[in-house]
Amino acid sequence: MQITFVQAVLITLFSVFSNLMFPLFGDIGGYFGIGRPLVAGTIVGAILGDIKTGMLIGATLNAVYMNSQAVGNVMSSDVTMAGYTATALAMAGGSDTAMALALSIPIGIFGALLFTAQNAVCVFVSHWCDKYAEKGDTRSMWIFGIIIPAIIFNAIRFLTTFPVIYYGAQYSSAIEAWMPEAVTNAMGVVGGILPAVGMALLLKVMVTKPSHWCFFLFGFIAYAVLGIGSVPLTILAIVVAIILDELRNKNSDDTLESLE
Amino acid sequence: MSENMKKLTNADLRKSWLIWLNFCCLSNNWERMQNIDWALAMAPSLRKLYPNDDAAFAERLTAHMEFFNTQPTVGCAILGIVNAMEEEKANGKDIPSEAISSIKSSMMGPLAGIGDSVMNSLIEVILMSIAMTMAYQGNVLGPILYMIAWVAVSLFVSWYLMRRGYELGVDSISVLSSNAMARLVEGLTDVGLVVIGGLTATYVALSTSLEISVVDADSTAVQGVLDGIMPGLLPLGVTLLSYWLLAKKKVSPMALILILFVVGTVLSLLGIC
Numbered sequence: 378m379q380i381t382f383v384q385a386v387l388i389t390l391f392s393v394f395s396n397l398m399f400p401l402f403g404d405i406g407g408y409f410g411i412g413r414p415l416v417a418g419t420i421v422g423a424i425l426g427d428i429k430t431g432m433l434i435g436a437t438l439n440a441v442y443m444n445s446q447a448v449g450n451v452m453s454s455d456v457t458m459a460g461y462t463a464t465a466l467a468m469a470g471g472s473d474t475a476m477a478l479a480l481s482i483p484i485g486i487f488g489a490l491l492f493t494a495q496n497a498v499c500v501f502v503s504h505w506c507d508k509y510a511e512k513g514d515t516r517s518m519w520i521f522g523i524i525i526p527a528i529i530f531n532a533i534r535f536l537t538t539f540p541v542i543y544y545g546a547q548y549s550s551a552i553e554a555w556m557p558e559a560v561t562n563a564m565g566v567v568g569g570i571l572p573a574v575g576m577a578l579l580l581k582v583m584v585t586k587p588s589h590w591c592f593f594l595f596g597f598i599a600y601a602v603l604g605i606g607s608v609p610l611t612i613l614a615i616v617v618a619i620i621l622d623e624l625r626n627k628n629s630d631d632t633l634e635s636l637e
Numbered sequence: 638m639s640e641n642m643k644k645l646t647n648a649d650l651r652k653s654w655l656i657w658l659n660f661c662c663l664s665n666n667w668e669r670m671q672n673i674d675w676a677l678a679m680a681p682s683l684r685k686l687y688p689n690d691d692a693a694f695a696e697r698l699t700a701h702m703e704f705f706n707t708q709p710t711v712g713c714a715i716l717g718i719v720n721a722m723e724e725e726k727a728n729g730k731d732i733p734s735e736a737i738s739s740i741k742s743s744m745m746g747p748l749a750g751i752g753d754s755v756m757n758s759l760i761e762v763i764l765m766s767i768a769m770t771m772a773y774q775g776n777v778l779g780p781i782l783y784m785i786a787w788v789a790v791s792l793f794v795s796w797y798l799m800r801r802g803y804e805l806g807v808d809s810i811s812v813l814s815s816n817a818m819a820r821l822v823e824g825l826t827d828v829g830l831v832v833i834g835g836l837t838a839t840y841v842a843l844s845t846s847l848e849i850s851v852v853d854a855d856s857t858a859v860q861g862v863l864d865g866i867m868p869g870l871l872p873l874g875v876t877l878l879s880y881w882l883l884a885k886k887k888v889s890p891m892a893l894i895l896i897l898f899v900v901g902t903v904l905s906l907l908g909i910c
Binding site: 397398399400401402403404405406407408409410411413415416418419428429432433435436437439440441443444446453454479482486495496497498499500502503506507510511512513515518519522523526527559562563564565566567569570571572573574575576577578579580581582583584585589592593594595596597598599600601602605606607608610611613614615617618619621622625626 | 694
């Protein structure tokens, strides 16, 4: 599949909109919104004219990079840049999910390095703003503290992402054609097991006591063996959680309503 | 209430909220993190509270340029509280600048923890899991519903906390650290883990093409035997192995991705998978 100039510009723009330094309700609309690989893949698919393929590649990327967030600003991989660029290149080269996964690793690391560098540059920005704050000059704080850094950082993201998508697409189909069947099969196996990383990362954060494993196994068996769909499964889980909460706090005076 | 009491309106709070949410991740820096946007988010309220006193305005603005870092959505509670404190201070109540600083610095850590776990690890994951399972079945509504639900929930939670923080002021701390909050986290964790179990079964895939021959009989596919025990045994094994490497062996996520890349390739080339 060829990626035209206009398509490459559009994909790059969405990739820029989803980074943390673009004001889209902070991380709500961007990083955790259109920046999630599932949404990114769907948008890339829509731009390239095959929405379902893009969505499926994005969904698998999302499984691998599930719960990837910048805790305390430390980012191990910039999934927003990886999601858009890797999905676009994989679609250009024959829509191979494993190819998208392989590409997402170096791209994600590059994006994270860029973010780290931006944070370093902004140390100076913060010191300039001190001087304006002492004069009560919020206008200059906006211009030098927010607007100019935003323009520069987002321009850098655009200028580094665009050539990778536009020129990279021409190579990815050539690579796809050259790849021997054994490698394609191996990539299929890799694409199947990599989502285990995302799941394991979530488990690492969420399992805080041994009994938590019961809930995980319950969900796994409900889908793998009993075939319960995701919406009924979620409702079932909420029902169980509420019953358990009642049982655990039978003798407690404060209820969830006290949050009001 | 006296005639010249200065009062922040809903519109003032909304302005502060919008500036904070939109720009909190911009100009993030390693020295004082979100300080620039925090000061700018407080600026419209401070201007209103000190309309004619430029010196006091500049002094309060400078005070807000100190280190600040929290999770944006849940951190709105702090913004609400600090707006309320600044209002009281401007109305002559004896609130030293250090009191405001210490509220900010004592709340930002705990609230970042709540925000990262409740918003980004629980609510996001639960919504995303439903969307991803829909997407797996080829349903484009999955990502669309995710976007709508996620943005709606996040904006609602952040504005609600902003309002509550402003209304309750310093008293909000007791609500946020109450037993009810811990129960909410516990309940969401239970739901999240069930959903992740289902997601693991959907997205992690591994099967073996190995065959074993029992004496004199036809060869038996190992996968058939495994499925006879329980479907999805291999994917479950890979996931638990990954968990063990990440949590117990302290392997980094990027290293784990590379390990699985190599292992998967080798298993495939050897004809095992």
